Amino acid sequence: xxxxxxxxxxxxxxxxxxxxxxxxxxxxxxxxxxxxxxxxxxxxxxxxxxxxxxxxxxxxxxxxxxxxxxxxxxxxxxxxxxxxxxxxxxxxxxxxxxxxxxxxxxxxxxxxxxxxxxxxxxxxxxxxxxxxxxxxxxxxxxxxxxxxxxxxxxxxxxxxxxxxxxxxxxxxxxx
Amino acid sequence: xxxxxxxxxxxxxxxxxxxxxxxxxxxxxxxxxxxxxxxxxxxxxxxxxxxxxxxxxxxxxxxxxxxxxxxxxxxxxxxxxxxxxxxxxxxxxxxxxxxxxxxxxxxxxxxxxxxxxxxxxxxxxxxxxxxxxxxxxxxxxxxxxxxxxxxxxxxxxxxxxxxxxxxxxxxxxxxxxxxxxxxxxxxxxxxxxxxxxxxxxxxxxxxxxxxxxxxxxxxxxxxxxxxxxxxxxxxxxxxxxxxxxxxxxxxxx
Numbered sequence: 001x002x003x004x005x006x007x008x009x010x011x012x013x014x015x016x017x018x019x020x021x022x023x024x025x026x027x028x029x030x031x032x033x034x035x036x037x038x039x040x041x042x043x044x045x046x047x048x049x050x051x052x053x054x055x056x057x058x059x060x061x062x063x064x065x066x067x068x069x070x071x072x073x074x075x076x077x078x079x080x081x082x083x084x085x086x087x088x089x090x091x092x093x094x095x096x097x098x099x100x101x102x103x104x105x106x107x108x109x110x111x112x113x114x115x116x117x118x119x120x121x122x123x124x125x126x127x128x129x130x131x132x133x134x135x136x137x138x139x140x141x142x143x144x145x146x147x148x149x150x151x152x153x154x155x156x157x158x159x160x161x162x163x164x165x166x167x168x169x170x171x172x173x174x175x
Numbered sequence: 176x177x178x179x180x181x182x183x184x185x186x187x188x189x190x191x192x193x194x195x196x197x198x199x200x201x202x203x204x205x206x207x208x209x210x211x212x213x214x215x216x217x218x219x220x221x222x223x224x225x226x227x228x229x230x231x232x233x234x235x236x237x238x239x240x241x242x243x244x245x246x247x248x249x250x251x252x253x254x255x256x257x258x259x260x261x262x263x264x265x266x267x268x269x270x271x272x273x274x275x276x277x278x279x280x281x282x283x284x285x286x287x288x289x290x291x292x293x294x295x296x297x298x299x300x301x302x303x304x305x306x307x308x309x310x311x312x313x314x315x316x317x318x319x320x321x322x323x324x325x326x327x328x329x330x331x332x333x334x335x336x337x338x339x340x341x342x343x344x345x346x347x348x349x350x351x352x353x354x355x356x357x358x359x360x361x362x363x364x365x366x367x368x369x370x371x372x373x374x375x376x377x378x379x380x381x382x383x384x385x386x387x388x389x390x391x392x393x394x395x396x397x398x399x400x401x402x403x404x405x406x407x408x409x410x411x412x413x414x415x416x417x418x419x420x421x422x423x424x425x426x427x428x
């Protein structure tokens with residue numbers, strides 16, 4: 001379904017919010033794509049009634065309305081299922097904590113968004129935009145991360161793109 | 176067996192066997208091997224409304240199960256409202272089982288067709304179900320209740336019909352729907368377009384349901400996709416004593 005670009009801004013938040021919350025961990029660039037077809041996606045979900053967007057858990061424990069910027073040095077990267085984790089030692093404390101945990105999508109979902117298992121390494125200086133845990137603990141869900149070489153990666157991509165497919169790779173999200 | 180019979184008969188038998196095994200895949204419409212992604216979940220998914228899956232029929236549960244269903248939905252909604260992730264078995268990395276495993280978020284499934292068996296492997300949680308072709312189904316009470324039960328299948332024209340029984344009660348049902356161990360799942364899988372697969376799923380459960388209900392899943396083919404490994408080795412989410420989903424932070428293990 002094709003929806004004109006000019007109409008995107010007019011769409012109400014009632015449609016955007018559920019899609020944002022269950023965003024399939026898509027990067028912002030991809031989100032624009034998903035929202036561009038949101039009417040269809042929503043229709044498909046209603047029609048099938050079964051295309052759940054939760055895999056391991058829902059993301060309602062993260063506050064997606066107030067993004068937080070974390071700058072620091074990566075102390076560990078865990079390229080694992082059900083989620084990838086980045087541990088970060090901050091140069092300046094954020095919300096009273098000098099160390100934050102960042103949850104990402106699964107390796108499968110991240111690969112679709114242009115990630116490799118070694119895109120981020122221990123010791124890298126990075127800046128991440130995250131959604132913090134609502135309970136105030138220093139844990140978060142990645143929105144996007146800027147790597148030492150300036151590349152920006154989001155939190156994965158939609159299905160069926162990236163290595164091994166015949167479709168174009170996911171676009172990296174804009175800064 | 177005479178020499179003549181051996182000379183002619185054995186090659187004929189071999190040809191017959193090869194033909195039979197190749198038949199399923201060579202018949203137009205019966206080659207469904209490969210990776211598939213739930214429709215609407217992928218970039219570039221252009222779905223023609225003509226091949227969109229039909230709407231689900233209403234779920235009509237018997238009173239005790241309807242009460243259970245309502246309680247689950249309420250708990251789920253309340254958790255989301257207060258900012259918690261609903262506490263589901265998947266939070267603990269338990270696999271989904273049938274029928275939920277057929278669509279987990281935007282994760283692909285892979286269908287493998289071999290003589291006498293069709294195997295379906297999901298990317299999320301690496302779940303595997305085996306469909307035995309052209310075999311009689313076992314009585315439900317003879318199947319040990321599990322996540323995938325016992326599945327038999329047959330081709331009805333271009334439609335693969337799969338019958339599954341033996342799903343244990345604790346396995347989450349369609350959209351939190353409770354079910355009994357007497358549940359029977361009938362699937363009718365067919366290509367509705369060269370790269371679009373529908374799986375029409377009918378749930379029949381004389382203990383839990385007043386009448387069977389049916390919903391249809393749609394998948395898009397993913398050419399050349401390589402399934403990704405998914406071993407749930409590092410689960411930082413847990414359910415605390417209050418039943419709330421929490422995330423371990425700061426390198427807690």
